[in-house]
Amino acid sequence: MDYAEVLQQIAHELAPVIGQGKVASYIPELASVSPHHFGMAVVTIAGEVFTVGDARQPFSIQSISKLFTLVMALQLEDEKVWTRVGREPSGTPFNSLVQLEAENGKPRNPFINPGALVCTDILCTRYAVPENAVVEFLRPLCGNREVHYNRAVAASERRTSHRNAAMAHLMKAFGNLNNPVGEVLDAYCRHCAIEMNCVELARAVTFLAHGGTHPAGQGNILSTSMAKRLNALMLTCGTYDAAGDFAFRVGLPAKSGVGGGIVAVMPGECGVCVWSPALEPSGNSLAGSLALERFTDITGRSIF
Numbered sequence: 434m435d436y437a438e439v440l441q442q443i444a445h446e447l448a449p450v451i452g453q454g455k456v457a458s459y460i461p462e463l464a465s466v467s468p469h470h471f472g473m474a475v476v477t478i479a480g481e482v483f484t485v486g487d488a489r490q491p492f493s494i495q496s497i498s499k500l501f502t503l504v505m506a507l508q509l510e511d512e513k514v515w516t517r518v519g520r521e522p523s524g525t526p527f528n529s530l531v532q533l534e535a536e537n538g539k540p541r542n543p544f545i546n547p548g549a550l551v552c553t554d555i556l557c558t559r560y561a562v563p564e565n566a567v568v569e570f571l572r573p574l575c576g577n578r579e580v581h582y583n584r585a586v587a588a589s590e591r592r593t594s595h596r597n598a599a600m601a602h603l604m605k606a607f608g609n610l611n612n613p614v615g616e617v618l619d620a621y622c623r624h625c626a627i628e629m630n631c632v633e634l635a636r637a638v639t640f641l642a643h644g645g646t647h648p649a650g651q652g653n654i655l656s657t658s659m660a661k662r663l664n665a666l667m668l669t670c671g672t673y674d675a676a677g678d679f680a681f682r683v684g685l686p687a688k689s690g691v692g693g694g695i696v697a698v699m700p701g702e703c704g705v706c707v708w709s710p711a712l713e714p715s716g717n718s719l720a721g722s723l724a725l726e727r728f729t730d731i732t733g734r735s736i737f
């Protein structure tokens with residue numbers, strides 16, 4: 434399929450809405466990003482790359498890192514991960530504390546903040562510098578050996594991460610965090626502050642479109658059955674409490690972040706990433722969600 438033309442059409446159609454919505458400002462360093470960026474990339478499992486707009490400009494991946502820390506936690510602990518974190522959509526904002534108290538410190542799923550803090554805790558147990566391990570994991574997957582995290586963004590979030598600290602302490606009180614709260618928060622804020630561009634992120638998720646094996650020779654990342662499960666989790670939980678509406682509109686497994694990025698997977702075909710920093714109230718990129726909706730409408734392809 435000629436994705437180049439599809440991407441051009443999407444960028445053209447969406448031009449009037451780019452910049453609508455609000456850039457995340459609760460992480461002070463992110464507030465200065467211009468809301469007017471728009472980039473989109475498709476990387477097929479055959480290795481073809483299609484782009485439009487700001488697809489090669491790095492941005493803060495934020496919660497998209499939750500996908501990669503979950504993959505790493507699964508590689509380390511396999512099914513044991515599910516004893517500490519659930520697999521149900523939360524129906525609440527990504528930084529809500531309500532269910533955590535009611536459900537004895539076991540987060541609903543790995544794609545909301547407390548779930549990602551548990552995955553980060555697993556990495557803290559295994560690695561001396563977990564954020565570096567995440568970066569090292571991503572470099573070959575995305576094809577850029579220079580990927581790194583932005584120290585100013587990490588420090589800015591760490592200084593203001595009171596809700597995440599509250600979640601981590603609550604889980605610690607329930608016995609669902611093994612490492613010191615401060616260490617887990619440091620690592621978490623740093624992997625959220627990793628910067629990548631649309632092409633790199635689309636390439637990094639191609640293994641999920643390819644039964645768990647990286648199509649460009651980086652080996653088996655996950656078993657086929659685990660890759661299937663991860664795609665299912667992305668579909669049901671990857672876009673926070675908008676996941677139902679997103680599945681309805683887009684019909685692809687996806688994971689978003691408050692930096693304005695969304696990665697999506699078309700099984701058997703390609704990885705997709707879109708970036709536009711202005712968000713809807715749920716925390717998903719407004720133009721990004723619309724772009725993915727148009728992508729599946731125009732191509733006539735989705736998982737359904």
Ligand code: GLN
Binds near residue numbers: 496622690
């Ligand atoms: N680092 C952000 C936080 O913990 C990530 C949230 C997000 O992208 N939804 O709040």
